[in-house]
Amino acid sequence: MTAVRATAVTAAACATVLAAALPSSAINSYNATPAPERTEVGALVATWDDDSDPATPDRVDWVCSGTMIDTDTFLTAAHCTSDWPAGVRFFVSLDQDVQAGLDAAARRHPGDPAAQANAVAVEGTAHTHPAYPGPASDSHDIAVVELPAAEAAARWRFTPAALPTANQLGALGPQGLNSTDWFVAGYGTQEAVNGPGGQTHPGGGVRLKAPVTFDALNDAWVRLGMTAPQGNGGACYGDSGGPNFAVVGGRTILAATTVTGDTPCYATNVTYRLDTPGARAFLTPFVKLP
Template sequence: MRRPITTVVTALVAAAATSVALALPAGAINSYNASPAPERTEVGAFVALWDNTGDGVPDRFDWVCTGIMVDDDTYLTAAHCTDDWPAGTRFFVSLEQDFQSLIDAHATQPAAVQAALFLANGWVVEGDTHQDPAYPGNSADSHDIGVIDFADRAVTPQDVWDFTPANLPTAGQLDQLGGRALDAADWWAVGYGTEEAARGPGGHTHPGGGVRMKAVEDFNALNKTWVRLAMNQSRGLGGACYGDSGGPNFVQLGGRLVLAATTITGDAPCYATNVAYRVDTPGARAFLAPYVALP
């Protein structure tokens, strides 16, 4: 889940990750202090079918980011996941826990055949992408928020999978709680991203990804549009990495799990910090209002 790269396609090919708009891209849940998240059925993989070689023929079908269902037909993700794709790219969501195993099992099939097979078997649902028109914004507000919408599609995720949409925060809820309350609360990230950097003969790589995982984080800081979350291994924490972009960062408030922010960026090796885009701000809520009933 973290840091945006430069383009979704570049990030994808480079590390099965995401793109960049802030500092770097977002990745997967770290391997340390992490565990599977089968219970988080509202969290899904962002999947695309696109032309990776520039010859006009779709030749890549793969997961690229993370996101979360916020109602029956709206999947919230990051704008840098929906941005700058080749013409003709098709977009899908999968709420399968282990999407990577499905990809691996059918890797010999041409990309378009894979996509048709996954649709026929109910492993993905096709939708329409939309992003904040102000993206990429600036350092104060990147406007890095987007959705895959299924309102105009015959099949929605609710028709295929059983899930309860995430609880969105009320307007300005994180500001109203303040730093002390947020620091005392339980936080964790969920996503399909890769693992933290691993050293090898060719340099750093980010293995893994494509499986829904979760990891406990710790509150660090809150500003106008961002939540900064710690994920240091030495403190028993984990967190996001490449491919986790757009995925949820939950906070436990009053016994209720609230979607506070979505992963956007962090430190390049995925060791220390997750920087997440708040969804309780005026800008985020203005973008989401046409797609979902806001609390």
């Protein structure tokens, strides 16, 4: 699920993504490092209403992760942009520490969520896959946020992520996929921590990266191992929509986006392939594909 929507809005759509699994949204604490160099990776920020006056937003928070795939297109997950209250507004921040930025903005603009969001992010227009939520075999859990390119360029310097060619992952075959270096990035929380009252997922809001390893390839999904003994890190709550990169032929490509995984965030990151006909058809109106 997203970082805050488990309590802010319905999580019904999230539950349909994959049976008995919850959408992921964070980078684990083990084997993870800060990722200030991944300037194309950003956080999805939302403002929304949770009282009886939808005309004015009264909540603001970062809710998911994502990646710039050209100068004005931010790729994320459909469950991050769906099932919000009327009047929700979406923003994108490429700051390394978006939580610190929001905290500072809250002190400067108390009671003004829109001003707080604008202080750290650029507002855009969300486009969610029209067939989301689909079946477990392909949930169509993909969305983009279109930004004003001039505003994004004025605030940040980044090189958009390179997308895969058609069926690039499938063409690698099992041996090629196993020998490929993979890593995940995002702003999410840490793995489950036991404490009084049950499990919690601390942290979040800072861009991190961690190595992962290939596990399985399906028609719409890449499953990636994130078990600590193998030297892996992984995704957790808040990393939804964020990138999973693969280094193919010496070139880093954005192979898939984080969608779901195991509830405590210890074992598997289930990611949505970007080299499939369905993903490419959705992206075609927004970005030039390789």
